[in-house]
Amino acid sequence: MEGSVPVPGILFFEDLTLLSPYMHTDSDVVGISLNSDELFLRNVQAAAATVFTLARPVPPEKILLYATRQPGDSEQTVRLSWTGGFPPYNVHRSVMPDNLRDDANIISEQVTALLFQDDGAIPDLLYYSIEEFP
Amino acid sequence: MRKIFLINILALTFATLSLWAQAPDPVIETLIDRIDLDRMHADIDTLVAFGTRRATLQGGLDAQDFVYARLEALGFADLTLHDFDANHDNVVAVYPGVTEPDEIYIIGAHYDSINDLGPAFPAPGADDNGTGTSGLLEVARIISESEIRFEATITLVAFASEELGRIGSKAFVADAIANGKIPQSAIVMDVLGYHDPGSTLDISFGTTDAANPIPGTMELVDVIVSVIEGYLPGYPWEYGDTCT
Numbered sequence: 001m002e003g004s005v006p007v008p009g010i011l012f013f014e015d016l017t018l019l020s021p022y023m024h025t026d027s028d029v030v031g032i033s034l035n036s037d038e039l040f041l042r043n044v045q046a047a048a049a050t051v052f053t054l055a056r057p058v059p060p061e062k063i064l065l066y067a068t069r070q071p072g073d074s075e076q077t078v079r080l081s082w083t084g085g086f087p088p089y090n091v092h093r094s095v096m097p098d099n100l101r102d103d104a105n106i107i108s109e110q111v112t113a114l115l116f117q118d119d120g121a122i123p124d125l126l127y128y129s130i131e132e133f134p
Numbered sequence: 135m136r137k138i139f140l141i142n143i144l145a146l147t148f149a150t151l152s153l154w155a156q157a158p159d160p161v162i163e164t165l166i167d168r169i170d171l172d173r174m175h176a177d178i179d180t181l182v183a184f185g186t187r188r189a190t191l192q193g194g195l196d197a198q199d200f201v202y203a204r205l206e207a208l209g210f211a212d213l214t215l216h217d218f219d220a221n222h223d224n225v226v227a228v229y230p231g232v233t234e235p236d237e238i239y240i241i242g243a244h245y246d247s248i249n250d251l252g253p254a255f256p257a258p259g260a261d262d263n264g265t266g267t268s269g270l271l272e273v274a275r276i277i278s279e280s281e282i283r284f285e286a287t288i289t290l291v292a293f294a295s296e297e298l299g300r301i302g303s304k305a306f307v308a309d310a311i312a313n314g315k316i317p318q319s320a321i322v323m324d325v326l327g328y329h330d331p332g333s334t335l336d337i338s339f340g341t342t343d344a345a346n347p348i349p350g351t352m353e354l355v356d357v358i359v360s361v362i363e364g365y366l367p368g369y370p371w372e373y374g375d376t377c378t
Binding site for chain 1: 357
């Protein structure tokens with residue numbers, strides 16, 4: 001967006017001075033030119049957070065739960081994140097879906113963040129629910 | 135591409151940081167936590183497998199169709215191919231704002247690739263710009279799957295023909311303005327994953343003529359600095375000249 005086009009534009013770039021020497025070559029491949037997953041991930045997160053900040057999220061009324069590792073994929077850790085509702089929250093976990101929301105199945109109470117990591121996951125045997133703290 | 139680190143601009147940005155400092159939004163925090171590196175790598179592998187994605191070659195057309203199909207599968211109803219010349223098209227997905235739909239923010243990345251030796255030479259383009267393209271698709275995924283809505287409109291654009299002179303992005307902005315849909319600002323991801331072992335690992339961003347940017351740019355820079363400080367605390371950053 002240059003010259004007479006009056007739209008402010010920002011480019012996220014790997015470095016302002018030390019660019020990949022493999023750019024525009026046949027060596028622009030994973031492991032050579034793309035050699036830092038850390039930098040890659042942080043750049044995407046920064047760009048995404050910027051546009052989300054500018055556009056201003058409207059939290060949904062209902063709680064939407066997301067798990068980055070699903071039980072059953074041999075992971076012992078399940079990372080949960082959710083949006084919606086109002087904090088604090090209770091995190092429920094059960095091996096059966098029917099009684100999931102019982103108080104006996106609360107594994108963490110009054111969580112104020114929208115993130116929770118369960119390090120005691122059992123593959124194929126867990127269900128989760130996030131509820132607003134009464 | 136000129137890359138000059140501008141200490142004076144950096145100092146100015148630090149000076150204004152306190153004015154923009156704000157607590158991180160937990161919704162945004164959880165959204166960016168969902169960005170999945172494995173998914174992005176899988177998309178890069180797909181893009182690289184298309185071969186050179188030059189705007190005049192089949193690989194570029196395959197990349198265009200891949201991006202379009204992914205956005206369609208994610209449920210973006212307002213999805214178009216922006217045809218501005220005889221070569222490949224921009225892929226444009228609009229995520230309409232709830233309360234301020236005419237307030238438009240662009241997030242984009244170019245999907246084409248070239249080899250400086252010429253069209254006959256391979257240009258896998260994993261870093262330039264498989265990183266930005268896969269990042270754009272990941273942003274699309276987390277928006278779609280989260281069902282989060284925004285007050286303003288987010289328009290996601292996979293640009294064609296960047297490597298031939300930023301033809302796609304220029305055409306997109308020109309047509310947007312002609313149609314009265316003037317974006318407030320544009321955030322572009324381009325070449326995100328090479329780290330020189332001798333340099334500091336930091337987030338770099340900039341604009342054309344960073345010392346004398348067009349109006350509104352420094353306010354945008356302040357937002358980005360606030361975002362980095364809030365969501366990636368302690369992460370170094372630098373601002374300077376890039377091509378946008």
